[in-house]
Amino acid sequence: MENHEHSVQEAVQEMVQTMASKGWRITDQRRSLAALFAEAPGYLSPKDVYESMRQKYPGVSFDTVYRNLRLLSEMGVLEQFYLNDGLKFRARCHSHHHHHMICLQCEKTMPFEFCPMKQLSHLPDDFQIVNHRFEIFGYCPECAGERAATT
Protein backbone atom coordinates (compact mmCIF):
# COMPACT_ATOMS: atom_id res chain seq x y z
CA MET A 1 0.00 0.00 0.00
CA GLU A 2 2.62 2.52 0.99
CA ASN A 3 6.33 2.05 0.64
CA HIS A 4 6.45 -1.56 1.68
CA GLU A 5 5.23 -2.47 -1.78
CA HIS A 6 8.67 -3.78 -2.46
CA SER A 7 8.84 -6.07 0.53
CA VAL A 8 5.41 -7.47 -0.29
CA GLN A 9 6.68 -8.50 -3.69
CA GLU A 10 9.74 -9.99 -2.10
CA ALA A 11 7.67 -11.89 0.39
CA VAL A 12 5.50 -13.36 -2.35
CA GLN A 13 8.57 -14.40 -4.27
CA GLU A 14 10.06 -15.97 -1.21
CA MET A 15 6.95 -18.02 -0.50
CA VAL A 16 6.64 -19.10 -4.12
CA GLN A 17 10.25 -20.14 -4.23
CA THR A 18 9.88 -22.12 -1.04
CA MET A 19 6.97 -23.98 -2.59
CA ALA A 20 8.84 -24.58 -5.83
CA SER A 21 11.96 -25.75 -4.02
CA LYS A 22 9.92 -28.45 -2.32
CA GLY A 23 8.68 -29.64 -5.68
CA TRP A 24 5.23 -28.09 -5.49
CA ARG A 25 3.49 -26.74 -8.49
CA ILE A 26 2.99 -23.03 -8.64
CA THR A 27 -0.62 -22.54 -9.56
CA ASP A 28 -2.35 -19.21 -9.91
CA GLN A 29 -4.26 -19.89 -6.77
CA ARG A 30 -1.17 -20.60 -4.73
CA ARG A 31 0.45 -17.45 -6.00
CA SER A 32 -2.65 -15.51 -5.03
CA LEU A 33 -2.62 -17.17 -1.65
CA ALA A 34 0.94 -16.07 -1.09
CA ALA A 35 0.05 -12.54 -2.15
CA LEU A 36 -2.93 -12.53 0.17
CA PHE A 37 -0.81 -13.39 3.18
CA ALA A 38 2.03 -11.11 2.16
CA GLU A 39 -0.38 -8.19 2.19
CA ALA A 40 -2.50 -9.16 5.18
CA PRO A 41 -1.80 -6.99 8.22
CA GLY A 42 -3.03 -9.62 10.64
CA TYR A 43 -4.51 -13.05 11.07
CA LEU A 44 -6.82 -14.67 8.54
CA SER A 45 -9.24 -17.49 9.17
CA PRO A 46 -9.83 -20.22 6.59
CA LYS A 47 -13.12 -18.51 5.91
CA ASP A 48 -11.44 -15.14 5.37
CA VAL A 49 -9.08 -16.77 2.93
CA TYR A 50 -11.90 -18.52 1.14
CA GLU A 51 -13.92 -15.34 0.78
CA SER A 52 -10.92 -13.47 -0.44
CA MET A 53 -9.89 -16.12 -2.95
CA ARG A 54 -13.42 -16.40 -4.21
CA GLN A 55 -13.37 -12.88 -5.52
CA LYS A 56 -10.65 -13.79 -7.95
CA TYR A 57 -11.53 -17.46 -8.44
CA PRO A 58 -15.29 -17.82 -8.09
CA GLY A 59 -15.08 -21.59 -8.33
CA VAL A 60 -12.54 -22.07 -5.58
CA SER A 61 -13.47 -24.65 -3.02
CA PHE A 62 -13.03 -24.78 0.70
CA ASP A 63 -11.05 -27.96 0.62
CA THR A 64 -8.41 -26.45 -1.64
CA VAL A 65 -8.09 -23.55 0.73
CA TYR A 66 -7.68 -25.94 3.63
CA ARG A 67 -5.23 -28.10 1.74
CA ASN A 68 -3.01 -25.18 0.88
CA LEU A 69 -3.21 -23.61 4.29
CA ARG A 70 -2.17 -26.88 5.80
CA LEU A 71 0.66 -27.44 3.36
CA LEU A 72 1.94 -23.89 3.73
CA SER A 73 1.86 -24.29 7.49
CA GLU A 74 3.70 -27.58 7.45
CA MET A 75 6.33 -26.04 5.26
CA GLY A 76 6.77 -23.11 7.62
CA VAL A 77 5.59 -20.40 5.27
CA LEU A 78 2.55 -19.72 7.39
CA GLU A 79 2.03 -20.00 11.08
CA GLN A 80 -1.13 -21.05 12.83
CA PHE A 81 -2.59 -19.41 15.84
CA TYR A 82 -5.72 -20.01 17.83
CA LEU A 83 -7.32 -16.70 18.50
CA ASN A 84 -10.38 -16.84 20.70
CA ASP A 85 -12.69 -17.46 17.82
CA GLY A 86 -10.82 -20.23 16.09
CA LEU A 87 -7.80 -21.13 14.07
CA LYS A 88 -6.13 -18.34 12.11
CA PHE A 89 -3.13 -18.04 9.86
CA ARG A 90 -0.53 -15.45 9.04
CA ALA A 91 2.73 -15.28 7.14
CA ARG A 92 5.51 -16.38 9.39
CA CYS A 93 8.03 -13.70 10.21
CA HIS A 94 11.35 -14.82 8.82
CA SER A 95 13.25 -11.78 10.01
CA HIS A 96 14.78 -11.45 13.45
CA HIS A 97 13.03 -12.78 16.52
CA HIS A 98 10.30 -10.59 17.91
CA HIS A 99 6.84 -10.64 19.42
CA HIS A 100 3.51 -9.06 18.61
CA MET A 101 0.79 -6.91 19.93
CA ILE A 102 -2.54 -8.17 18.62
CA CYS A 103 -5.62 -6.03 18.28
CA LEU A 104 -8.65 -7.70 19.81
CA GLN A 105 -10.96 -5.98 17.40
CA CYS A 106 -9.35 -6.00 13.97
CA GLU A 107 -6.76 -8.67 14.73
CA LYS A 108 -4.02 -6.65 13.14
CA THR A 109 -0.59 -7.44 14.55
CA MET A 110 2.18 -5.04 15.45
CA PRO A 111 5.71 -6.23 16.16
CA PHE A 112 7.89 -5.09 19.01
CA GLU A 113 11.44 -5.95 19.91
CA PHE A 114 11.39 -6.75 23.59
CA CYS A 115 11.80 -10.45 24.29
CA PRO A 116 11.25 -11.64 27.85
CA MET A 117 13.57 -14.60 27.46
CA LYS A 118 16.56 -12.27 27.50
CA GLN A 119 15.59 -11.03 30.93
CA LEU A 120 14.69 -14.40 32.25
CA SER A 121 16.69 -16.01 34.97
CA HIS A 122 16.33 -18.54 37.75
CA LEU A 123 13.72 -20.78 36.28
CA PRO A 124 13.90 -24.31 37.53
CA ASP A 125 16.87 -25.27 35.42
CA ASP A 126 15.76 -28.84 34.91
CA PHE A 127 13.00 -27.70 32.61
CA GLN A 128 14.23 -28.09 29.07
CA ILE A 129 13.05 -25.03 27.17
CA VAL A 130 12.04 -25.53 23.56
CA ASN A 131 10.24 -22.34 22.66
CA HIS A 132 8.10 -19.62 24.09
CA ARG A 133 5.24 -17.37 23.35
CA PHE A 134 4.60 -13.80 24.33
CA GLU A 135 1.75 -11.73 23.03
CA ILE A 136 0.14 -8.54 24.16
CA PHE A 137 -3.56 -8.17 23.43
CA GLY A 138 -5.43 -4.92 23.32
CA TYR A 139 -6.70 -2.31 20.91
CA CYS A 140 -4.69 -0.74 18.16
CA PRO A 141 -4.79 3.07 17.80
CA GLU A 142 -7.57 2.98 15.20
CA CYS A 143 -9.79 0.57 17.06
CA ALA A 144 -9.13 2.22 20.40
CA GLY A 145 -10.25 5.49 18.83
CA GLU A 146 -13.43 3.96 17.46
CA ARG A 147 -14.26 2.42 20.78
CA ALA A 148 -13.72 5.64 22.65
CA ALA A 149 -15.89 7.51 20.16
CA THR A 150 -18.85 5.15 20.30
CA THR A 151 -18.90 4.75 24.08
Added chain:
Amino acid sequence: MENHEHSVQEAVQEMVQTMASKGWRITDQRRSLAALFAEAPGYLSPKDVYESMRQKYPGVSFDTVYRNLRLLSEMGVLEQFYLNDGLKFRARCHSHHHHHMICLQCEKTMPFEFCPMKQLSHLPDDFQIVNHRFEIFGYCPECAGERAATT
Protein backbone atom coordinates in the same frame (compact mmCIF):
# COMPACT_ATOMS: atom_id res chain seq x y z
CA MET B 1 -1.46 -36.24 46.40
CA GLU B 2 1.11 -34.99 48.89
CA ASN B 3 0.65 -32.12 51.24
CA HIS B 4 -1.44 -29.97 48.94
CA GLU B 5 -4.37 -32.21 49.75
CA HIS B 6 -5.80 -29.34 51.72
CA SER B 7 -5.63 -26.82 48.94
CA VAL B 8 -7.28 -29.29 46.56
CA GLN B 9 -10.23 -29.50 48.92
CA GLU B 10 -10.30 -25.75 49.16
CA ALA B 11 -10.20 -25.41 45.41
CA VAL B 12 -13.12 -27.78 44.99
CA GLN B 13 -15.10 -25.88 47.60
CA GLU B 14 -14.33 -22.61 45.91
CA MET B 15 -15.51 -23.86 42.53
CA VAL B 16 -18.65 -25.39 44.00
CA GLN B 17 -19.47 -22.20 45.84
CA THR B 18 -18.97 -20.16 42.71
CA MET B 19 -21.45 -22.39 40.92
CA ALA B 20 -23.92 -22.24 43.75
CA SER B 21 -23.64 -18.49 44.06
CA LYS B 22 -24.70 -18.16 40.44
CA GLY B 23 -27.75 -20.25 41.11
CA TRP B 24 -26.50 -23.47 39.61
CA ARG B 25 -27.38 -26.81 40.99
CA ILE B 26 -24.62 -28.79 42.55
CA THR B 27 -24.89 -32.22 41.07
CA ASP B 28 -22.59 -35.10 41.81
CA GLN B 29 -21.15 -34.79 38.36
CA ARG B 30 -20.34 -31.13 38.74
CA ARG B 31 -18.69 -31.76 42.06
CA SER B 32 -16.64 -34.51 40.43
CA LEU B 33 -15.77 -32.19 37.62
CA ALA B 34 -14.51 -29.61 40.07
CA ALA B 35 -12.47 -32.26 41.85
CA LEU B 36 -11.05 -33.46 38.57
CA PHE B 37 -9.75 -30.03 37.68
CA ALA B 38 -8.60 -29.24 41.18
CA GLU B 39 -6.37 -32.31 41.06
CA ALA B 40 -5.25 -32.14 37.45
CA PRO B 41 -1.64 -31.04 37.11
CA GLY B 42 -2.13 -29.75 33.59
CA TYR B 43 -4.54 -29.30 30.75
CA LEU B 44 -7.44 -31.61 30.02
CA SER B 45 -9.24 -32.04 26.73
CA PRO B 46 -13.00 -32.59 26.61
CA LYS B 47 -12.19 -36.18 25.77
CA ASP B 48 -9.90 -36.53 28.80
CA VAL B 49 -12.67 -35.18 30.96
CA TYR B 50 -15.22 -37.48 29.42
CA GLU B 51 -13.03 -40.55 29.91
CA SER B 52 -12.32 -39.57 33.45
CA MET B 53 -15.93 -38.88 34.31
CA ARG B 54 -17.05 -42.10 32.72
CA GLN B 55 -15.17 -44.14 35.25
CA LYS B 56 -17.36 -42.81 38.00
CA TYR B 57 -20.51 -42.22 35.96
CA PRO B 58 -20.64 -44.79 33.19
CA GLY B 59 -23.70 -43.19 31.64
CA VAL B 60 -22.25 -39.70 31.36
CA SER B 61 -22.64 -38.14 27.95
CA PHE B 62 -20.33 -35.96 25.91
CA ASP B 63 -22.81 -33.14 25.69
CA THR B 64 -23.03 -32.81 29.43
CA VAL B 65 -19.27 -32.62 29.61
CA TYR B 66 -19.24 -29.92 26.97
CA ARG B 67 -22.07 -28.03 28.61
CA ASN B 68 -20.34 -27.94 31.94
CA LEU B 69 -16.94 -27.11 30.52
CA ARG B 70 -18.48 -24.23 28.66
CA LEU B 71 -20.41 -22.99 31.65
CA LEU B 72 -17.44 -23.26 33.95
CA SER B 73 -15.34 -21.38 31.45
CA GLU B 74 -17.87 -18.60 31.03
CA MET B 75 -18.02 -18.26 34.76
CA GLY B 76 -14.25 -17.99 35.01
CA VAL B 77 -13.70 -21.16 37.01
CA LEU B 78 -11.87 -22.80 34.14
CA GLU B 79 -9.75 -21.31 31.45
CA GLN B 80 -9.48 -22.51 27.89
CA PHE B 81 -6.32 -22.88 25.95
CA TYR B 82 -5.57 -24.12 22.48
CA LEU B 83 -2.63 -26.44 22.67
CA ASN B 84 -1.40 -27.74 19.35
CA ASP B 85 -3.79 -30.63 19.35
CA GLY B 86 -6.97 -28.85 20.21
CA LEU B 87 -8.88 -27.08 22.91
CA LYS B 88 -7.97 -27.85 26.50
CA PHE B 89 -9.12 -26.72 29.90
CA ARG B 90 -7.60 -26.16 33.28
CA ALA B 91 -8.61 -24.61 36.56
CA ARG B 92 -7.98 -20.91 36.45
CA CYS B 93 -5.37 -19.68 38.87
CA HIS B 94 -7.01 -17.32 41.27
CA SER B 95 -3.90 -16.55 43.23
CA HIS B 96 -1.41 -13.85 42.32
CA HIS B 97 -0.48 -13.15 38.72
CA HIS B 98 2.02 -15.51 37.20
CA HIS B 99 2.87 -17.46 34.06
CA HIS B 100 3.51 -21.07 33.21
CA MET B 101 5.96 -23.44 31.72
CA ILE B 102 4.07 -26.11 29.81
CA CYS B 103 5.45 -29.53 29.07
CA LEU B 104 5.08 -30.45 25.42
CA GLN B 105 4.82 -34.11 26.25
CA CYS B 106 2.66 -34.51 29.34
CA GLU B 107 1.12 -31.03 29.25
CA LYS B 108 1.74 -30.51 32.90
CA THR B 109 2.08 -26.85 33.85
CA MET B 110 4.57 -25.29 36.23
CA PRO B 111 4.17 -21.73 37.44
CA PHE B 112 6.91 -19.14 37.63
CA GLU B 113 6.91 -15.61 38.91
CA PHE B 114 8.63 -13.54 36.30
CA CYS B 115 6.23 -11.34 34.35
CA PRO B 116 7.55 -9.57 31.28
CA MET B 117 5.08 -6.72 31.56
CA LYS B 118 6.96 -5.37 34.53
CA GLN B 119 10.07 -4.98 32.45
CA LEU B 120 8.30 -3.64 29.46
CA SER B 121 8.81 -0.09 28.32
CA HIS B 122 8.60 2.01 25.20
CA LEU B 123 5.89 0.19 23.38
CA PRO B 124 3.95 2.41 21.04
CA ASP B 125 1.91 4.09 23.74
CA ASP B 126 -1.16 4.47 21.62
CA PHE B 127 -1.80 0.74 21.81
CA GLN B 128 -4.32 0.15 24.56
CA ILE B 129 -3.18 -2.94 26.42
CA VAL B 130 -5.88 -5.26 27.74
CA ASN B 131 -4.01 -8.40 28.66
CA HIS B 132 -1.05 -10.49 27.74
CA ARG B 133 0.14 -13.99 27.45
CA PHE B 134 3.50 -15.51 28.16
CA GLU B 135 4.22 -19.19 28.13
CA ILE B 136 7.37 -21.23 27.96
CA PHE B 137 7.12 -24.58 26.23
CA GLY B 138 9.51 -27.44 26.67
CA TYR B 139 9.95 -30.66 28.59
CA CYS B 140 9.48 -31.09 32.29
CA PRO B 141 12.18 -32.91 34.26
CA GLU B 142 10.41 -36.26 34.04
CA CYS B 143 9.67 -36.08 30.33
CA ALA B 144 13.09 -34.67 29.51
CA GLY B 145 14.60 -37.64 31.32
CA GLU B 146 12.47 -40.11 29.41
CA ARG B 147 13.35 -38.55 26.13
CA ALA B 148 17.04 -38.56 26.88
CA ALA B 149 16.84 -42.21 27.92
CA THR B 150 15.04 -43.44 24.83
CA THR B 151 17.15 -41.53 22.32
Added chain:
DNA sequence: CTGCCTGCAAAGGCTTTGCATAGGT
Protein backbone atom coordinates in the same frame (compact mmCIF):
# COMPACT_ATOMS: atom_id res chain seq x y z
C1' DC C 1 3.08 -36.77 -21.12
C1' DT C 2 3.19 -37.57 -16.26
C1' DG C 3 1.75 -36.64 -11.96
C1' DC C 4 0.29 -33.12 -8.90
C1' DC C 5 -3.65 -29.85 -8.07
C1' DT C 6 -8.36 -28.80 -8.18
C1' DG C 7 -13.41 -29.14 -7.52
C1' DC C 8 -17.02 -31.97 -6.23
C1' DA C 9 -19.11 -34.81 -3.01
C1' DA C 10 -19.13 -37.28 0.95
C1' DA C 11 -17.41 -38.60 5.25
C1' DG C 12 -15.29 -37.58 9.82
C1' DG C 13 -14.52 -35.08 14.21
C1' DC C 14 -15.80 -32.19 17.45
C1' DT C 15 -19.29 -29.35 19.51
C1' DT C 16 -23.95 -27.64 20.05
C1' DT C 17 -29.02 -27.90 20.34
C1' DG C 18 -34.00 -29.82 21.23
C1' DC C 19 -36.62 -32.57 23.93
C1' DA C 20 -38.33 -35.75 27.56
C1' DT C 21 -36.87 -37.57 31.96
C1' DA C 22 -34.27 -37.59 36.28
C1' DG C 23 -32.86 -35.09 40.08
C1' DG C 24 -31.43 -30.85 43.03
C1' DT C 25 -33.50 -27.05 45.86
Added chain:
DNA sequence: ACCTATGCAAAGCCTTTGCAGGCAG
Protein backbone atom coordinates in the same frame (compact mmCIF):
# COMPACT_ATOMS: atom_id res chain seq x y z
C1' DA D 1 -43.59 -28.98 43.38
C1' DC D 2 -40.59 -26.28 40.49
C1' DC D 3 -37.16 -25.84 37.45
C1' DT D 4 -32.49 -26.99 36.27
C1' DA D 5 -29.31 -30.73 34.67
C1' DT D 6 -28.86 -34.86 32.28
C1' DG D 7 -28.94 -38.35 28.52
C1' DC D 8 -30.29 -39.33 24.08
C1' DA D 9 -30.48 -38.23 19.43
C1' DA D 10 -29.84 -35.34 15.77
C1' DA D 11 -28.06 -31.46 13.65
C1' DG D 12 -24.24 -28.02 12.80
C1' DC D 13 -20.05 -26.44 12.07
C1' DC D 14 -15.26 -27.07 10.52
C1' DT D 15 -11.97 -29.89 8.38
C1' DT D 16 -10.35 -33.93 5.91
C1' DT D 17 -10.52 -37.59 2.39
C1' DG D 18 -11.57 -40.16 -2.22
C1' DC D 19 -12.10 -39.66 -6.82
C1' DA D 20 -12.20 -38.02 -11.78
C1' DG D 21 -10.77 -34.39 -14.65
C1' DG D 22 -7.53 -30.26 -15.47
C1' DC D 23 -3.18 -28.10 -15.60
C1' DA D 24 1.88 -27.19 -14.34
C1' DG D 25 6.40 -28.97 -15.28
